[in-house]
Amino acid sequence: MSTRAGPPELQVLGLLAMLGLGTVTLTYLLWQLPLLSTGGRAHPQGGPAGSWGLGSSLAWEPLGGEPQQQPQKDSCRLNLVESIPQDLPSLTGSPSAQPLAQAWLQLLDAAQESIHVASFYWSLTGPDIGVNDSSSQLGEALLQKLEQLLDRNVSLAVATSSPTLARKSTDLQVLAARGAQVRRVPLGRLTGGVLHSKFWVVDGRHVYVGSANMDWRSLTQVKELGTIIYNCSRLAQDLEKTFQTYWVLGAPEAVLPKPWPRNFSSHINRFQPLRDHFDGVPTTAYFSASPPALCPSGRTRDLDALLEVMGGAREFIYASVMEYFPTTRFRHPTRYWPVLDTALRAAAIGRHVRVRLLVSCWLNTDPSMFPYLRSLQALRSPAANVSVDVSSSCQWGTTPTSRSAG
Ligand SMILES: *[C@@H]1O[C@H](CO)[C@@H](O)[C@H](O)[C@H]1NC(C)=O
Ligand SMILES: *[C@@H]1O[C@H](CO)[C@@H](O)[C@H](O)[C@H]1NC(C)=O
Ligand SMILES: *[C@@H]1O[C@H](CO)[C@@H](O)[C@H](O)[C@H]1NC(C)=O
Ligand SMILES: *[C@@H]1O[C@H](CO)[C@@H](O)[C@H](O)[C@H]1NC(C)=O
Numbered sequence: 001m002s003t004r005a006g007p008p009e010l011q012v013l014g015l016l017a018m019l020g021l022g023t024v025t026l027t028y029l030l031w032q033l034p035l036l037s038t039g040g041r042a043h044p045q046g047g048p049a050g051s052w053g054l055g056s057s058l059a060w061e062p063l064g065g066e067p068q069q070q071p072q073k074d075s076c077r078l079n080l081v082e083s084i085p086q087d088l089p090s091l092t093g094s095p096s097a098q099p100l101a102q103a104w105l106q107l108l109d110a111a112q113e114s115i116h117v118a119s120f121y122w123s124l125t126g127p128d129i130g131v132n133d134s135s136s137q138l139g140e141a142l143l144q145k146l147e148q149l150l151d152r153n154v155s156l157a158v159a160t161s162s163p164t165l166a167r168k169s170t171d172l173q174v175l176a177a178r179g180a181q182v183r184r185v186p187l188g189r190l191t192g193g194v195l196h197s198k199f200w201v202v203d204g205r206h207v208y209v210g211s212a213n214m215d216w217r218s219l220t221q222v223k224e225l226g227t228i229i230y231n232c233s234r235l236a237q238d239l240e241k242t243f244q245t246y247w248v249l250g251a252p253e254a255v256l257p258k259p260w261p262r263n264f265s266s267h268i269n270r271f272q273p274l275r276d277h278f279d280g281v282p283t284t285a286y287f288s289a290s291p292p293a294l295c296p297s298g299r300t301r302d303l304d305a306l307l308e309v310m311g312g313a314r315e316f317i318y319a320s321v322m323e324y325f326p327t328t329r330f331r332h333p334t335r336y337w338p339v340l341d342t343a344l345r346a347a348a349i350g351r352h353v354r355v356r357l358l359v360s361c362w363l364n365t366d367p368s369m370f371p372y373l374r375s376l377q378a379l380r381s382p383a384a385n386v387s388v389d390v391s392s393s394c395q396w397g398t399t400p401t402s403r404s405a406g
């Protein structure tokens, strides 16, 4: 990873992941962070962890950086995008990622020929769930925009999970009636999972990857994080290969290819990442995927990408997740699966990496998670220079007995 000469610079390891199901992860390393813009400054101490959405993590480390190079024309441009729930106005504007709805509409404005969307489910209108609320308007505007693009002969291909969570939604019928191609991917039958990826490839040049579902609530009600990379054909065409794996599996009577044909192979991975200038900043990046059955040759697996990022952390790991279970969640009987938990503990204890874990607290939070949070937090030891901070607005830190008293 470049030379070790020269003055130390900051390195960002960025990661967007939803583990275990059909997913895609982007890992990117940026040198010279300030251009990434959290008000123009990096925050190696009090980083932006508290504002980061589902399944994301960040770590900085000092690195012997490459000499600063001139920004190049027509190279990749990376924007962080996020959604902050409308009823959390105190978070608005802190820090400064672009609002997701605005970013999506802008990306669609750039579309000239084709839009490929990998999605878990679609539910862009309020009536889908019997809601008449102004906060569904952004989702409805997005659906309208896609209809307009179809009318302008921009092609739209959608791969989505089957069966769907949103059985009452008519979004995909509306779009298909205007010419969209839709494939429902039965990953349950093929791999025992769901298609959980959320990404777009636009014109084979621009890419969106993030946590947001094609759901109006992702635009106004849910904390989401993502990234849009403009003008980055090599990455976009690589991600398109993953889209094509879903597309093939969404065909009638599809079976899992073993192995995948050679034209699905990736040449951009953790051993050979893309090396380019993002906004003029020397950057390496690659996409990983899961499950392994959906990783043709050359595709890094999500788990290996996560372990590489965590194992490479030298200063801190800030992670934001919906839930934290070192066990299987969907396979019964429950099995212990401590691989990522172990990597976090190894970083905190073995390398004195500062670990901060932010865990969602919502209606579906399963309290059987709390012992694992307490177990991780228990490692904290200023005397041994072990820094672990677990944060969640759930009452995870108290014992179940005292909790039920509250
Ligand atoms: C939704 O609510 C608005 C304002 O409260 C009302 O004018 C409109 O008729 C309602 N629409 C439906 C379909 O109920
Ligand atoms: C879209 O394609 C159809 C069929 O080729 C054509 O008739 C129509 O004029 C095109 N519309 C636009 C806006 O280009
Ligand atoms: C992408 O590159 C084109 C020129 O090739 C430029 O006109 C356009 O503004 C760029 N888009 C972004 C979002 O940077
Ligand atoms: C590989 O080739 C097959 C047959 O031509 C095609 O159906 C498939 O979409 C291609 N895959 C990719 C990733 O382009």
Ligand SMILES: *[C@@H]1O[C@H](CO)[C@@H](O)[C@H](O)[C@H]1NC(C)=O
Pocket: 351, 352, 353, 385
């Ligand atoms: C604690 O660990 C950090 C990170 O490795 C290191 O920078 C610091 O010097 C350590 N402090 C002590 C007192 O060992």
